[in-house]
Amino acid sequence: MNPTRLFVLSALAKRGAMYGHQIRRDARVDRAELWSDVRPGSLYGALHRLEGEGLVRALRTEQEGNLPARTVYEITEEGRRELHVLQAEALEEVRFPPDPVDLVLATATDVDEDTLRGHLDDRVQALTARLSRLEHLRERAWPDQTVADDLVLEHARLRLRAELEWHALVLDQLGKLTAVTAERPRA
Missing domain, CATH: 1.10.287 (Helix Hairpins)
Structure with a gap:
């Protein structure tokens, strides 16, 4: 089970279409590092991989003033199916890594x-x-x-x-x- 994939898909399913920085900010605000292996820096790469797999899709690109362009993503139906599989795997997995x-x-x-x-x-x-x-x-x-x-x-x-x-x-x-x-x- 990949916690970063689960986090990105969950964020898009829960909050709707977002761009990468919003997902990254949510990881910080939700304090994901306290309860998961999700690292905010890994979210952009995961987002691009999920897009390549057809689990999320780019809706539009926005640019305000001189700020960099931002691509807004949404979860696809296939992404929702993947999310349910990841959630089930996470709930079934009991992990106590060796110390x-x-x-x-x-x-x-x-x-x-x-x-x-x-x-x-x-x-x-x-x-x-x-x-x-x-x-x-x-x-x-x-x-x-x-x-x-x-x-x-x-x-x-x-x-x-x-x-x-x-x-x-x-x-x-x-x-x-x-x-x-x-x-x-x-x-």
Whole structure:
């Protein structure tokens, strides 16, 4: 499932005909980076690929004053069918990508406890900062915030809290972990 394709087709289906900059702005306003792999810079390329596939079509080109010309796109019927397929795939897909920290914990035999603790502390700080940002967003509504936005934000918050809880568990058991790896024979 391609989240960028899903975002572009959804935006055109939901809001009607738009030009690329409007779709990109919507991604920023909707804070798509908080809840998806959609990057605003990738939207123009996706829009052109979707046009090439007949999933969107150019309606017209507009130009105001000295500004660059802008092409307005709309979703096609084939694009609506593709959107429904992408939505179904997204709803059916459960994704928990492996975290490289698990690989390190499972395979590292020569990382000392202090070094590992330092890296884990850094990860906790980064996760805490992300959670703090989400908490801040939760306290302040943004324009056109919906119940769906609230639910997506809460999903991200709960996932971060679970990560922080797991990191606390690892830090608590770090002495046991490094004692076991220190006992393993080196090749």
